[in-house]
Amino acid sequence: MTHSPELLKGTLQTIVLKILKDHGRTYGYEITQRVKELSEGSILLTEGALYPTLHRLEAEGLLKTEKVMIGKRVRKYYALTPDGKIEAKDRVAEFIGFIKTMGHVLQVELA
């Protein structure tokens, strides 16, 4: 997923949901670029992970899609459904909780 390592595992859905929450309607390639920017190049999403994840979230009813023609190319936009908005919030909260717990376990200052 990136050159930072396997720590990302399990965070991909959270990242995708939060990007969509903050940015609204976004397409796959754009998500990879935004994450790259926000992480200053340290998180490079692979498409092999991203697209299946988007499809999974859509299948779970958290995302809805819209296809738009850009010239002769199809661009597929994703946006959060109402359930998706709730889930985005929950996932971020869960991540914050996880970080706090890890701070205790690793005995480091994170928050």
Added chain:
Amino acid sequence: MTHSPELLKGTLQTIVLKILKDHGRTYGYEITQRVKELSEGSILLTEGALYPTLHRLEAEGLLKTEKVMIGKRVRKYYALTPDGKIEAKDRVAEFIGFIKTMGHVLQVELA
């Protein structure tokens, strides 16, 4: 691994190394208990994950072992090798860096 979810993936080695660094010589079961205490019950290491991880770290030369008889039972103590100490430090630093990056990506205050 716990009821908090798959966020733990990829953090197990870091946790084990840091516990051994802070506590010194520790045995497997004791590690599960310490992590449980430090995490206030929210991280429950499963043995199916822990023991293979300990064996892996030992095979990589990061841990050394010592068997001690406690009554009629064998207890297997693990401790960091010099390489293990370096690795523990690096892993924790890497985790902190990961958290900072995630803070940017998720646009939340973590530190």
Added chain:
DNA sequence: CATGATACCTAATTCTGTTAGGCATAAGAC
């Protein structure tokens, strides 16, 4: 006209963790 960026996708493999066992001693409850 060739390369790199844009843009979507899937399949095989790998890696880690979960689930679900097995084995055995020690301690406490009833």
Added chain:
DNA sequence: GTCTTATGCCTAACAGAATTAGGTATCATG
């Protein structure tokens, strides 16, 4: 006294998510 719980080690089958490595196609630039 025996039954359950805790202590303590282990492995194997399975599951899930990401990596690696493809495929396809349009568009812009040198």
